[in-house]
Amino acid sequence: MLNVVLFFLATSLVLYVILAGADFGAGIVELFSTKSNQALTKKTIYRVMGPVWEANHIWIIILIVILWVGFPDFYNVLVVYLHIPLTLVLLGITMRGVAFVFRHYDAYKDKSQILYDWLFRISSLLTPIFLGMTAGSMLSGKLVITDSYEQYTFYDLFIAPWLNGFSILVGFFFAALCAFLTSILLIGESDITNRKIYVRKSKYATLMVIGLGFLVLCFGFINDIIFITDFIKNPYTIVLIILSALLILPLLRSIKQATKVLSRTLAGLQVILILFAAMFAHFPYLIIASNTEMSLLETVAPEAVIKVLGITLIIGGLVILPGLFHLLKSFKMIKVLES
Amino acid sequence: MDNLDAARLQMAFTLIFHIVFACIGMVMPFFMIIAHKKWLNTRDPIFLKLTKSWQKGVAIFFVVGAVSGTALSFELGLLWPEFMKHAGPIIGMPFSLEGAAFFVEAVALGFYLYGWGRISEKFHWFTGIIVGLSGVASGILVVSANGWMNAPSGFDYVNGEFLNIDPVQALLNPAWFTQALHMTLAAFTATGFAVAGIHAYQIYKKRQVALHKKAFKIAITFGAIAAILQPISGDLSAKDIAKRQPVKLAAMEAHYETKKGAPLYIGGLVDDEKEKVSYKIEIPKALSFLAFGDFNAEVKGLKDYPKDVRPKVSIVHYAFQTMVGVGTLLMLAGFLFFISLKKMSWWKNKSFWLLFSILAPMGFIALEAGWIVTEVGRQPWIIHNIMKTKDAVTPMPGMIYSFYMYIILYGVLTVAVTWLMIRQIKSLNQAKLA
Numbered sequence: 001m002l003n004v005v006l007f008f009l010a011t012s013l014v015l016y017v018i019l020a021g022a023d024f025g026a027g028i029v030e031l032f033s034t035k036s037n038q039a040l041t042k043k044t045i046y047r048v049m050g051p052v053w054e055a056n057h058i059w060i061i062i063l064i065v066i067l068w069v070g071f072p073d074f075y076n077v078l079v080v081y082l083h084i085p086l087t088l089v090l091l092g093i094t095m096r097g098v099a100f101v102f103r104h105y106d107a108y109k110d111k112s113q114i115l116y117d118w119l120f121r122i123s124s125l126l127t128p129i130f131l132g133m134t135a136g137s138m139l140s141g142k143l144v145i146t147d148s149y150e151q152y153t154f155y156d157l158f159i160a161p162w163l164n165g166f167s168i169l170v171g172f173f174f175a176a177l178c179a180f181l182t183s184i185l186l187i188g189e190s191d192i193t194n195r196k197i198y199v200r201k202s203k204y205a206t207l208m209v210i211g212l213g214f215l216v217l218c219f220g221f222i223n224d225i226i227f228i229t230d231f232i233k234n235p236y237t238i239v240l241i242i243l244s245a246l247l248i249l250p251l252l253r254s255i256k257q258a259t260k261v262l263s264r265t266l267a268g269l270q271v272i273l274i275l276f277a278a279m280f281a282h283f284p285y286l287i288i289a290s291n292t293e294m295s296l297l298e299t300v301a302p303e304a305v306i307k308v309l310g311i312t313l314i315i316g317g318l319v320i321l322p323g324l325f326h327l328l329k330s331f332k333m334i335k336v337l338e339s
Numbered sequence: 340m341d342n343l344d345a346a347r348l349q350m351a352f353t354l355i356f357h358i359v360f361a362c363i364g365m366v367m368p369f370f371m372i373i374a375h376k377k378w379l380n381t382r383d384p385i386f387l388k389l390t391k392s393w394q395k396g397v398a399i400f401f402v403v404g405a406v407s408g409t410a411l412s413f414e415l416g417l418l419w420p421e422f423m424k425h426a427g428p429i430i431g432m433p434f435s436l437e438g439a440a441f442f443v444e445a446v447a448l449g450f451y452l453y454g455w456g457r458i459s460e461k462f463h464w465f466t467g468i469i470v471g472l473s474g475v476a477s478g479i480l481v482v483s484a485n486g487w488m489n490a491p492s493g494f495d496y497v498n499g500e501f502l503n504i505d506p507v508q509a510l511l512n513p514a515w516f517t518q519a520l521h522m523t524l525a526a527f528t529a530t531g532f533a534v535a536g537i538h539a540y541q542i543y544k545k546r547q548v549a550l551h552k553k554a555f556k557i558a559i560t561f562g563a564i565a566a567i568l569q570p571i572s573g574d575l576s577a578k579d580i581a582k583r584q585p586v587k588l589a590a591m592e593a594h595y596e597t598k599k600g601a602p603l604y605i606g607g608l609v610d611d612e613k614e615k616v617s618y619k620i621e622i623p624k625a626l627s628f629l630a631f632g633d634f635n636a637e638v639k640g641l642k643d644y645p646k647d648v649r650p651k652v653s654i655v656h657y658a659f660q661t662m663v664g665v666g667t668l669l670m671l672a673g674f675l676f677f678i679s680l681k682k683m684s685w686w687k688n689k690s691f692w693l694l695f696s697i698l699a700p701m702g703f704i705a706l707e708a709g710w711i712v713t714e715v716g717r718q719p720w721i722i723h724n725i726m727k728t729k730d731a732v733t734p735m736p737g738m739i740y741s742f743y744m745y746i747i748l749y750g751v752l753t754v755a756v757t758w759l760m761i762r763q764i765k766s767l768n769q770a771k772l773a
Contacts, residue, residue, distance in 0.1 A: 057409065058442045064412050065438050068423055069431025076424040079416035083735050086417060090410045091748065097406035098752060105399050106759060107766035149734050158735055301428035301504075308432055308506040316439030323446040 001310035002300060008313045009066050010279075016059035018181065018271055021174075023049060023056050025182025027096070027124020028175060029201060030117075037197055041186065042117070046104060048189050057093070069309050073299035077287055078134075081143050085134045085162040092127030095119055128178045129171040136170030137162040139227040139282070143289035166216070166225055173212040177271060180205035184267040188260030195258050202255045202263070210248065213274070227288050231281040240277035244270055343729050345738035346418045349745050351714070355707055356749045357411055360404035362706065365478050366530035366561070367397045368471035373557050375464055385550050392767045393554075396760070397470070398452055403756055405445070407749075418738075422721050422731035425501050426487075429494055432506040433483035440477035444470055478526060479519045486514035489713065490583055491722050514583065517576045518713070524565045524572055525709060528669055529702030531562020536699020537764065543692035546768040552686070559695070562702065563673030569666055574629070581630035581638075584723060586648060587716035589641045590655040592626055593619075601626040601638040606660060609653040614642065616656075650718040658711035665705035672698055 026045040030038050049056070067075040079086065099120035103113060137143065142161040144152055161167070183201040190198055220228025231237055247266055254263040279286075287294035300306065340348075371393040378386035412434075416423045447469035454463040487493075493509030494501045535558040538551040580588045588594075593609050593616045594601060603626040607619025627636040641649055672695070679685040721728040732738075 057405070058438070058445055061409055061412055061438050061441070062435075064416075065431065065435050068416060068427035069435060070428075072424045072427045075416060075427065076420050079413075079423070080420045080733060080735065083417050083733065086413055087741060087744075090413050091744075093409055094406045094748065094752070097402055098755065101399050101402045102755070102759060105395055107395075107762045154736065301431075304504050305428040305431065305506055309435060312432060312435045312439070316435065316442070320439060320442045320446065323443060327446050327449050 001303075001307045002297075004310040004314065005066060005070050005306055008310075008317070009063065009070070012059045012062045012066065014272055014275060016063060017177075017275060018268055019056040020059065021128070021178040021271070022181040022185050024096075024124050024128045024175070025178035025180070025185075027121045028128075028179040029182050029186065031121040031125055032179075032201075033197075038117070040190070040194060040197075042103075044186060044189050045182075048185070057097075066309070066313070070301050070306060071296055071299045072301055074287065074294060074296055077143075077145060077294060078138070081145070081157065081161060082134050082137055084158055085130050085137065088130040089127060089134060092123045092130055095123040096127055099123060125175060128175040129168075132171035132174030133162050133167045135174070136167035137164075138287050139170075139225075139278075140164060140166045141226050141288050141290055142167075143287065145287075145289045145292055145294070165219055166223065169212065169216045169219055173209070173216050176205065176208040176212050177274070180209045181267055181271065184255065184263050187255065187258050187263060199255055199258055203252065206248070206252060206255070209270075227282055231278070234281045236280045237277045240273050240280065244273040244277070247273075340739055342736060342738045343732050345742045346732050347728065349738065349742040350414065350418055351711075352742070352745060352749065353407070353411055353414055354710065354714075356753070357404065357407040358706065358710060359703055360400050360407055361478065362526040362703075363530050363533070364397065364400040364404040365471075365474035366526050367393060367400065367534065368467060368474060369561060370534060370554075370557050371397055372464065372467040372471060374554070375467055377553075379460060379464060385553060388767070388770065389550055389554050392763060394452065395763055398448070399756065399759060399763075401444075401448060403752065405441075407752075408441075418733055419721065419728075419731040420733050422726065425726070426722065429501065429504050429506060429509045430484045430487045432510045433480045433487075436510075437477045437480040440473045440480060444473040444477065447473060475523060479523060482519045482522050483510055483512065483515045485713070486518045487512045488721065489518070489717055489723050490514035491725050496725055514579065517572070517579045521569070521572045521576050521709070524569045525702070525706045527561050527565035528569060528666075529562075529706045531558050531560075531565060532669060532672070532695075532702040533699050535559035535562055536696050539692045539695035540699070541764065541768065543689060543696055547770075550767070555695070559676050562669075563676045566666070566669040566673040566702075570670060573663070573666070577629055578632070584717070585639050586641070586644050587650065587655070587713075588630060589639060589644075590650050590652045590716055591659040591712055592638075593652055593656040594626060594638060595640045595642050597637065597640040597643050599627070599637045600624040600635045601630075601640075603629065604656075607656070609656050611651065611653050614652075648719065650716050655712055655716045658708040658715065662705045662708040662712060665701050665708070669698065669701055669705065 026041070026049065030041045030045075033041055064075075067078075096119075099116050103116035103120060106112065106116070140161060142164055144157055144161075146152065146157075149157065180202070183198050183205045186198040187195060187202060217228060217232070219225075221232070247269060251263065251266040251270065254266060282288065282293075284295040284297040285293040286296050301309075371390055374386050374390040374393060377383070378390055447466045450458065450466035451463065451470055454466060458466075487509050490513045491509075492512045493505040493507070495503045535555050538555040538558065541551040542548050542555065577588070580591075592601075593604055593607060595614050595616075600623070602621040602623050604616055604619040604621060607616040609616050624634040627638055628634045630636065630638055641652065675694075679691065685691045717723055719727050719729065721731045
C-alpha cells in the first residue's frame with residue numbers, strides 16, 4: 001500500500017506543478033506582456049482554464065493531506081521550520097484566488113478591474129517564487145532540526161533556511177517553469193495572427209528555464225550544497241537531465257513551428273523530467289538539514305494508516321479522475337489527446 | 340500576549356471567517372438548483388435570472404471558501420505542529436475523504452458554471468445537484484475530525500504514545516453524528532435566513548419585487564425547516580455532551596455546584612473569579628432533565644473538577660446562551676413564515692419584510708456562537724483528555740505578528756467580498772426582466 005500512497009504523492013505533485021504551474025504562469029505571462037497583449041492573454045486564459053481553475057489548485061490540498069497523514073514527522077519539520085515561507089505562499093494563494101474571482105465575477109467591469117488585474121499578476125509571480133523557495137530550503141542544507149530551540153537564534157532556525165541564494169534561485173527557477181508552461185499552452189489556443197506573440201514568449205521562457213536551471217546548478221556546486229553535488233553524481237539523475245537536454249532542440253523546433261500537441265507534450269515532459277531528476281538525486285532523503293538528513297520513508301505512519309489512506313486515495317481517484325477527464329473533454333481542453 | 344494565545348486567536352479568527360464562506364458555498368447550490376428546476380419547468384425568465392445570479396454567488400463563495408480552506412489546511416500544521424504530528428495519521432481519513440468530496444464539487448462546479456448551452460440541459464442540472472451534495476458531504480466529513488477532538492477514539496494511548504491506530508474507528512467517533520447533524524442544520528438555517536434576509540430587504544426597498552419574492556421563498560423554506568428541526572438535534576447534542584464532556588456541559592450552563600435536580604440558568608452574569616452567577620433566571624430541575632432525561636438526575640458542577648481542566652466559563656456560557664436564544668428566535672420566525680403562506684396578506688405588510696431583513700445575520704451569529712461553545716468549551720484540551728492545546732502550539736516565537744497579518748488579510752477580504760456582493764445585487768436590480 002505504501003507504493004500506492006507514494007504513487008499518489010508523486011502524481012499530485014506532478015499534476016500540481018504542471019496544472020497550477022500553468023495557472024501561475026498565466027499571471028506571469030500577463031505581467032510581462034504589452035498592454036494590448038495583456039487583455040488578449042487574460043481572455044484566452046479564462047476561456048481555456050476557467051472551468052478547471054478550482055480543480056487545478058486542489059492538488060496541493062491532496063498533497064498536504066497525504067503528507068500529514070502518511071508522513072507525519074516529515075510534515076512536522078516542514079510546518080515548524082518553514083512556517084514563514086509557507087505563510088507567504090498562503091498569502092499569495094489567497095490574494096490570487098480572490099483577484100481571480102473579482103476580475104471574472106464582478107458584476108460591473110469598471111476601473112476596479114485594473115486593481116484586480118495587478119493583484120492577480122503580482123501574486124501570480126510571487127506565489128511560485130515562494131513555493132520554489134520553500135522547496136529549495138528543504139534541500140538547501142541550511143535547516144537546523146533540533147529539540148532545544150533556545151540554543152539557536154530566531155534567524156538561524158526560521159529565516160536562514162529559506163532566505164539564501166540557493167532557495168531564492170530555486171524560487172525564480174520555478175516561476176520561470178510556470179511561465180514556460182503557460183506560454184507554450186497559449187500557442188495552441190490563439191489564432192494565427194496572435195500565435196507569434198506566444199511563440200516568441202515561449203522561446204524566451206525556455207531560455208529562462210535553461211539559464212536559471214544552470215545557475216541553480218552552478219551556485220549549488222560552488223557553494224558545496226550537498227543536494228547539488230549529489231545531483232550531479234547520481235546516475236539516474238544524469239540520465240534524466242541528458243534526456244531533458246536532448247529534448248530541448250525538438251521542443252524549440254516545435255515551438256517555432258507552433259505545433260500544438262508536440263510542443264505541449266514536450267513541455268510537460270521537460271517538467272516531469274526535471275522533477276524526477278530532483279527527486280531521484282537524493283531519494284528518499286528529501287529534507288537535507290545542516291545537522292541531519294531526513295528520509296521520507298523513515299517517517300512513514302503505521303501500516304494500518306497507510307492501508308486506509310491508500311484505499312481512500314484509490315476510491316477518491318476512481319471518482320474524481322473520470323469526472324475531471326470528462327470536464328476537460330467537454331470544454332475541449334484536451335484536444336491534445338484527441339488529435 | 341503569549342504565543343499560545345496569539346495562535347489560538349489566529350485559529351479562531353480564520354475559522355470564524357472560513358465557516359461563513361464554507362456554509363454559504365455548501366447550502367446556496369441547493370437554492371440555485373431549485374430555481375434552475377423551476378426555470379426548466381416553467382421557462383419563466385425570472386427563474387433563469389435568479390439561477391444565474393445565485394450561481395455567481397455560489398462561485399464567489401466557493402472560491403473564497405476554497406482559498407480560505409486551503410489556508411486552513413496549512414494553518415493546522417503551521418500553528419499546531421505537535422497536534423498534527425500525532426492526530427494526522429489518526430484523523431487523516433475524514434480529511435482525505437473531504438479532499439475528495441471537495442474535488443468532486445470543484446469538477447461539478449466547473450461543469451455547472453460553464454455548461455450553459457454547452458451540455459445537455461438535464462446533465463447540466465444534474466451537475467448542480469452534485470455540487471450541492473458533495474458540498475454537504477465535505478462539511479459532514481470535516482466535522483468528523485472535530486468530533487474526534489471532542490471524543491478521541493481509534494487508538495490506544497499508552498505512556499504518551501498513540502498505538503494501535505484504527506483510522507476507520509476514528510472517523511466513526513461517537514461525537515460525529517450529533518455534531519454533523521447539528522452543523523448541517525445550522526448551515527441550512529444560517530444560509531437560508533441570510534439569503535432570504537437579503538432578498539427581503541430588497542422587497543422592503545421595493546426593488547425587483549417579483550424576482551426577490553421568488554428568491555425569498557426558496558431560501559427561507561430551507562432556512563425555516565432547518566431552524567424548526569434544530570432544537571431536536573440540539574437536545575441530542577446536549578445529552579451526548581452530558582455523557583462525554585461533563586465539564587463542557589457544566590461550563591455551558593455555568594453550573595458550579597454538583598446537584599441532584601439541577602436548575603437551568605437563563606442569562607446571568609458569570610464571575611469567573613468568585614465562581615458565581617448573578618442576575619439569572621432559574622428554571623428548577625430543568626438542567627437535570629435536559630442533560631439526562633430525569634428531573635432528579637445528578638449533574639456534576641465545575642467545582643468538582645480541578646481548575647486546570649476547566650474552560651473559561653463566562654465565554655462558554657455567554658456563547659451558549661446566544662446560540663440557544665437566537666436559535667429559538669429563528670425557529671419562531673420559521674413558524675411565522677409557514678403561517679404567512681396561509682395568510683398572504685402579511686406579504687403586503689412592510690414590517691414582515693423588515694423583520695426578515697433584520698434576521699439576516701442572526702443564523703450566522705448563532706452558528707459562530709455554537710462553534711465558540713464547542714471549541715472554547717473543550718479547552719484546555721486540543722484532544723479531549725489526551726493532549727493540551729499548550730503542548731500542541733508551534734515552537735516558533737512571534738505568532739502575534741502572524742495574527743496581525745491574518746487580521747489585516749481577512750479584514751480586507753471581508754470588505755472586498757461584501758463590496759462585490761453589493762455590486763451583484765445592484766446589477767440584478769438594474770437588469771430588465773422580460
